Amino acid sequence: MNRIFIISMVLVSLVLVSCTSSTAPSTAVSIVKGKQVQVEGGSYTDVSVPELQAMLGDKDFTFINVHIPFEGDIPGTDLSIPFDEISQNLDKLPDKDAKIVLYCRSGRMSDISARELISLGYTNIWNLSGGMVAWEKAGLDSKH
Numbered sequence: 001m002n003r004i005f006i007i008s009m010v011l012v013s014l015v016l017v018s019c020t021s022s023t024a025p026s027t028a029v030s031i032v033k034g035k036q037v038q039v040e041g042g043s044y045t046d047v048s049v050p051e052l053q054a055m056l057g058d059k060d061f062t063f064i065n066v067h068i069p070f071e072g073d074i075p076g077t078d079l080s081i082p083f084d085e086i087s088q089n090l091d092k093l094p095d096k097d098a099k100i101v102l103y104c105r106s107g108r109m110s111d112i113s114a115r116e117l118i119s120l121g122y123t124n125i126w127n128l129s130g131g132m133v134a135w136e137k138a139g140l141d142s143k144h
Contacts, residue, residue, distance in 0.1 A: 067104035083109035
């Protein structure tokens, strides 16, 4: 009886270990690809809500809300800069090769900001596709 119990526990342990080690890394690696958007002077990357969630889990970027008028922030936001004043606030931004993620309410203003930054020589610009509307539609919280 004792031998059957030990063998059963070893088998259960092996099954649990094999399940956790095979699924975790592949999900994290494959989720944040984004979609390249070609614009005059280069390109930026559109990301979906799930991709942004993964990025926020291991945040290595400056996160900027460019919507006007202010209608709230996604948690983790670093700066709020009006989309039509982005070029007047370059002193608040990291260097031109640093990763910057932009968002607004629906995606239109952040698209304009992304295009402006690319035209100014920024090379690592990301944009939340669908903006806060998509974020909230996915059932995620924002700060108002």
